[in-house]
Amino acid sequence: MVDTSSSHQRGKKMIREGTEVFYGVDTVMNTILQFLYQSRGKIDACVDYTRPSLAIDIAILKRAFLDARKRGVKFRYATEITKDNIASCKQMMTMVDELRHLDGIKGNFYISETGYLAPATFHEAGKPAAQIIYSNVKELIEHQKYIFETLWSKTIPAEKRIREIEEGIVRYETVIIENSDEIIKGIYSLTADSNELDTCLTSGGMHYSHKYFFDIKKKLLDKQKRGEHKGLRYITNIDIENLELVKLYLELGIRVKHVHNLPPMSFGVSDKKIAVTIEKMESGKVVQSLLLSNESQYLKHFSSVFQRLWESGIDAADRIREIEEGTEAEFYEVITDGKKASQILVDMTTATQKEALIFLPNDKSMMRMDRLGLIDYLVKASQNGANVKIICPLSKENAEIQKKISDNAPDIRILDGNSSPYGMYIIDREKFLRAELKSPGAEKFSDAIGLVVYSNRRITVDSFGSVFELLWNERMLVEELKKADRMQKEFISIAAHELKTPIQAILGMSSLLKYYPERTDQVLEVISRNAVRLQRLSTNILDATRIESQTLRLEKERFDIRDLIPSIIEDYKERIKDNTNNKVELIYANDANLKNNNPIVVEADKERIIQVISNLISNSIQFTNQGYISLNIVADNDSNGVIVTVRDTGTGINPEILPKLFSKFVTRSQRGTGLGLFISKSIIEAHGGRIWAENNISDGQGTIFCFTLPLETKDS
């Protein structure tokens, strides 16, 4: 209990100007009472949460407060209003002019016009202080007034605080903390109060978090096991530095994902609060400043940022495997800095090992690439065996670079493309870069491009690889159509030329008839022969057209293919006589045992088969000056087919022509429409057979043409 009898000491003690410390509970109480009774004008008090109840409970103290009020002293009172002292505070509000709340006040002091009073306490509720400082030094009073005003400006009205407590309202606030101990406390309380907690940290930040908050997190995990917490999620850049830590966390049941490109700020977000570091977190270093907030806008924002990162993140287990197996992590970067993109493109291109697929948006882009030195890198890559394909609008402007490429790296394939709003670079099917073309006319790559996407994600690289293939095939098709158009024109020209030869003979010879009445027979023979040739040519051209338009029709019947031979042989024996002066012999290899063999029955268009055999023989005649041309027909029961072979001792086939021998318009002779073998192939294939040619290597010269037809067995 407080001894009020000692109040007589007041006057004496407060006359001198100075600062003093008084000891003992009674003395302290007396000093306070004296201070209250002596004050005129106003009193400002800043006291911790234990004081209001004291002022109510200690009767003499309460009386002194009320007395001061009665005297008209203006009383301002700042304290921390809590759940526990709310009743005292309400009473206190009736005893002072203004009571306001301030979080976490420690220590107490009172200021009047003439004095400063600071009881020293240890926050033990219900007990007055055992020592007190009193001062009436003017400067000190002024100084303390200033401190009071500073604190007072941060207070909130008591009514508001009381409502918050009584109605359970959460006070929304955002603060920036720059004291490292306070920061730790802030993060600690965020963690401890959480029901769920997501954290996005740099690799270094993981170490910081582990150092200061691992223990509390273990407690949360225990809560989680009891179903009282929804668990912990981490997003970080998993690297060698934090690999072991991540493994430990995973073992504890913390979920972790890897994100290649972390946001610049590290943050934690619980169901109640967020904490964001202002500066970059580096390995284990103390955080220097922290933004703490419980405002819902911040919570929503950081939750959604976290969620997006989480969805695009890579499972920690996959990332750990990548690191341990030395494979590169997947990334998908959006780059807006042109210089950075240029550097990446250069790095990508110089690293080309096997393949570079490049799609350029306009003719100038090839020049921009050259300016970056990329053309030289590609040339080098191609020289080292890499497969380089470029699609680019080709023009006079970039003709010089095209020439540089084709001169130095003839294996690089370039196709003419259309203008496009973006360029695409796919290297080794591992890395992909796509750059929007913002300024088509710019000289530098870095100035020309807009948004750039750079990735090594399997799915991204593969799908754009396919896009490139599609574009490439489409461009190839265009090239082929151009070529086909060229060939078509050439064909018309060749056909016209070929038609003109017999026409010339017919036209010329008929005009000579009148001059050479004695040679009429000879002239007519030439005319007739050329008329036949003209007919054959026109039939060929017609056949080719039918094949092209798929209207070639077969009149199939069953017959012994060997029955066709005698008339063909007879026919050609005559022509060989005319062409080679009897130096070439036409042999039918099966002649000797024709009668002994079983019939070789096929179901085919007789006329068409004669056409094919005749074509092969007349081909051979053209290229054979001496030796023989042999015809052979064999039934091959194993393959259930007939093999017809025409072999000659002629000049053979140029190996360059051989692979495309059966294509349209390809001819190894100066005469002919280049259609005979094309038509033959189409006929044989329409019968379900196969036709091929090879140079006769075993005999050292000549050519072998073969075709097969399906054999009709007796049962069928």
Place this chain on the structure above:
Amino acid sequence: MNERIKGKRIMVVDDESDLTLFFSMSLEYHGFEVEAFNDPRKALSNFKPDYYDLVVLDIKMPNMDGFELYKEIQKIDSKANVCFLTASELYYKEFREKEYNALDKDLFIRKPIGNEELIKEIDRLIENKEDA
């Protein structure tokens, strides 16, 4: 029969024997002396410098085309009066592209050509040469 033509010597090279037959019969009838060859290589080995008034070469021939033969003939006789038989514009263009562009389009006789026109053309070509 044109007196000026009589005794003029013409070499004709065409791989088609029916065509050389026609050219020979047509030209001989009008009084030219004709040497005809179906194989350009044989024509070359039989070529005599400063002998022919006109050399008529088909362009599309096996073994050696008309242009190649022309080049070889030029080596033997740079003043040889040579013309070409062609069935298509294509060869004229090709010819120009192969840097023979000193040659005039007039030096090409288009097939098919009738008897009368042929004589007119040949006559013109010999006359041009004589005027030059």
